[in-house]
Amino acid sequence: MPILPTLQNIRAAAKASATASSALFKEAGTDVLVRCSQSHGGGIRLRTNLCKFNENHIVNTTIGFPIMVIVSIKRHSSCLSFKDYIYDHRAMQTFWIPYDHIVSDEDATNIISKLICLMNVIPMLDEQCISYSDTKTSTSMMLTNKDILISKIMNFARGMKECPSNEDHWYMTLGITKVTYLPHENFMNLYNKMGQDYNWNAWKRTQEVLDSRIAAFELLKKIGIKKMRFRASEFKDCNLLDTCSICHDGFLEGCMVSCINKCCHVYHDTCILEWLLRNRSCPYCRSKLA
Numbered sequence: 001m002p003i004l005p006t007l008q009n010i011r012a013a014a015k016a017s018a019t020a021s022s023a024l025f026k027e028a029g030t031d032v033l034v035r036c037s038q039s040h041g042g043g044i045r046l047r048t049n050l051c052k053f054n055e056n057h058i059v060n061t062t063i064g065f066p067i068m069v070i071v072s073i074k075r076h077s078s079c080l081s082f083k084d085y086i087y088d089h090r091a092m093q094t095f096w097i098p099y100d101h102i103v104s105d106e107d108a109t110n111i112i113s114k115l116i117c118l119m120n121v122i123p124m125l126d127e128q129c130i131s132y133s134d135t136k137t138s139t140s141m142m143l144t145n146k147d148i149l150i151s152k153i154m155n156f157a158r159g160m161k162e163c164p165s166n167e168d169h170w171y172m173t174l175g176i177t178k179v180t181y182l183p184h185e186n187f188m189n190l191y192n193k194m195g196q197d198y199n200w201n202a203w204k205r206t207q208e209v210l211d212s213r214i215a216a217f218e219l220l221k222k223i224g225i226k227k228m229r230f231r232a233s234e235f236k237d238c239n240l241l242d243t244c245s246i247c248h249d250g251f252l253e254g255c256m257v258s259c260i261n262k263c264c265h266v267y268h269d270t271c272i273l274e275w276l277l278r279n280r281s282c283p284y285c286r287s288k289l290a
Contacts, residue, residue: 026078026181032124033177034149036134036156040169064098065160066171071119073178077187085179086191087202091119091210097172099161106227108154109256113269115174116150117277118213120206124178125149125270146247146270147255213277223276223289224261227269229254240264245284246271263287 073089076082095115102108116125125146132149133140134156143149153174163170182190230251235242243250244257244267251257251268258273259266265284267275272283280289 024079024081026080028078028181028183030178030180032130033179034130034132035175036153037173038135038160038163039171039173062096062098062100064096064101065163066094067097067115067157068092068094068171068173069115069119070173070175071121073124075180075182075187075190077184078181079184082184084191085199086187086194087199089120089206090202091206093119093210097157102154102157105229105256108157109150109269110227112150112154112157113273114217117270117273118210118217119176120209120213121176124176145249145252146268147252150270217277225258225272226261227256228259228266230257235266240266241284244268244271246275260289262289
């Protein structure tokens with residue numbers, strides 16, 4: 001005689017089924033993921049294809065390491081079992097980081113900020129939360145401030161000095177990914193409309209933008225900017241702003257900021273670099289710069 005299922009068993013089965021179904025879908029929204037890692041085996045090869053900007057040509061005369069920066073912005077279906085993406089931005093560049101440039105907070109903040117700005121990452125960091133992870137920690141953490149993110153990347157880069165000194169094969173990878181999840185039907189309509197050509201051309205579209213940004217970076221040398229450490233009490237005494245007027249976020253105590261020499265207005269490194277790529281005036285007082 002068959003055993004009839006009890007009400008409790010029926011409810012348990014229904015709950016398990018609902019859990020399994022929900023695991024295949026993700027709520028519509030945006031995730032920003034940042035991951036740092038150390039790799040061994042390709043450092044020498046990467047040296048031959050470095051991005052030439054600023055003083056990156058000094059690779060043969062300085063002791064340091066390559067950093068490969070991989071950036072992608074993509075859209076995905078809320079149905080996680082669907083594997084394809086729509087890529088709006090795909091970029092990969094390798095830079096040279098001299099060890100001397102990551103010893104002091106000022107130099108380290110400056111070079112990490114330049115890499116992030118050059119790779120056109122700033123709009124991705126406007127999200128409320130950024131998930132950060134690296135190969136030295138077992139868990140990811142949620143960050144809500146660009147300064148904290150730069151500090152995490154900076155500290156990981158400093159750890160590259162612990163790699164064997166007689167090895168030239170080590171390199172660092174910085175991966176930054178922004179994923180926007182869309183309702184499955186909406187995503188499929190876009191995916192079928194755009195076709196694979198859109199994804200295949202993502203590299204070309206992005207590289208053209210990066211080439212223009214690299215050229216623009218050279219012009220920033222003519223604008224006098226100094227680095228300083230934010231101290232709330234000192235800034236208040238000098239009537240300096242304690243908030244970046246570009247992103248409207250307050251400065252963290254002790255963080256490195258950029259001050260325009262001509263007018264003494266202060267901003268986040270990444271914010272003012274991004275601004276000056278498009279404008280030649282102070283964002284706050286509109287003073288004309290070089």
